[in-house]
Amino acid sequence: MTSHSRVRSMVGVACLASASWCLPFGDMAHADQSLVARSTIPVKQAAENEDIGFRRGSFIAAPIPFSNPLIETGLALGLGYLFQADPDSGTSVLGVGGLKSSNGSEAFGLTVNLSLDADRWNFGGTFADADLNYDLIFNSLKIPISQTGTLGRVYVTRQVAPNLSLGLMGRYLSTELSSGASSFGATPPNYSLLGGVETLSYGVSAEFDTRDSDIYPRSGRRLYVTALGNEPSTDLIGTYDVYTAVANSYHALGEDSVLAFQAVGCATSETAPFYDLCSIGGTDSMRGFNPTKFLDGRLASLQVEYRRQMSKRFGLVAFAGAGAVGASFGDLDDYGIAGGVGLRIGVSKTLPVNFAIDVSHNHLNETLLYLSVGERF
Template structure:
């Protein structure tokens, strides 16, 4: 388990004034934090979320679903830095969805090799710089149905392994850095009642990306993703949510952009860098219940794994995760939650602190 100590005082502001006659209500959430890990020493930073709803004009009563812009800043006493900016914006009438994600990172990481059975002794510690810029625009075809394009760019450089060993790093694509540049098609059916904390409906998204030298990429590969979420209202403020994910690659992707098992969204308990391979499939279920006032709890469990070919999947190695979580509703109208999760997996435990649900 990665030991972390967080302090998270949360500040919320609301603005009554409209921004260019575009939104009736909006708000801002801010949270400073601090924690300690051996590879970062003391690390501190902050998280901010600005949320809003758009409408066509003052005479147009129908508002879009919730849009948000989120930023995260981290800095350690070892001069390590991670800056992230993400946005999910429903344009007026939800005729388009615009999304963006930008990240600059100067941070340590660990590579254990490729595969779903790599031993802890394989750990290769390294530092690297990476700049990521992903942008997409999708057009509404029908209510809740969207088709769009996304461009993904990532430049990885200054990769420096502490004590490189040939047994782990031989024949691994991307250990010297390079550019990932790809163009993709996204098809989405979004029938959720709330994009940050759904209680009913479903979400289906299929995407395919092509990375090629003609697009400025150092690597040639294709990537296919499938996500399906379903939400069941059980009554008495109880929700059952399911999530199924597939991330499939063909060609020769950089090791940094292979499919990964773990993180704060699926298979909570495993660090995202622990297991990598060309493909990942996983599924999870989460029970959500309101307790009292602004407090709620969740219980979750999931299965999944990375693999190159399907014959590498086995019950003896499959990754599982289960755990409990605490929820504090920061904004009742928008159902925006503060999330604290504790996940347990196969020889792995982790704590996650963030805003918005895992899915």
């Protein structure tokens, strides 16, 4: 079994630092490439174990420090059990994890991912319970929000042709919001969500992937498309759909350098709950902005990153991105531009898994620090 197949099916056992495990900002669009999917650092334990079957697995633990503009700094901790179901499938994972941040946010979750039949089938699910504190930016106002929520998510994918997989997904979210700010009550119903809301979601996905690696690609392309229907429990919002498309391209520049690109498109109803609106920094994972700052019914963004391996353990990156949101693709008039540099520190002797320290500066003269595990895209 190759390192590529092991990494491909690996699902994390700690809440990711951006909290999209607990808030839906981009969680369906980036479920398999999120930081959660890279928080099981000691993957070499599974890679070195050639025994097959559930009873032949191994336990791992992964403490992950994080920092981001949504829930500030903190620590995520995960415990997982990794095993290989059959000789030609990737690593299956059963995991539990939690996080606590400096602003009082807490989350706890369970996750499972099963890779079967030589990776032709993948089944997964996540359950998370969260109590989050963050700032909602609305019309230039910074509104402190406390959000509690329970999130359940399931998916199944089937490889139907070389490099092509199709999938089904479902999500259940129950959430309530509160704020001590008087301005919160004046926000639209899809922001204040009076009385809380429960939402059932169901959708489809398609992925075409020719990358040479899931965790540190040096060549290849990936296109991932999702369509998600949502049925809230309140008539204040009504049903809505969310469509996303993520395209990546990777180009090796010699032995030690890679140029990576990501383009993202998103479309949904302007009356969708704010956490399901298209978001710069959420839907597209762009560094440089609080993911509640630029929210609307449409999004288009482009990012580029230069990655340079300086030694066996250390690397440097430089990145830049631009995105815009609006009511329609012909009216993308609210934009964000950001760029920065970062340090990469290798944390595995067998796979190119990095601890990432990034500093991003945006066109609003704001500078933000990000600590995470794995590459952004």
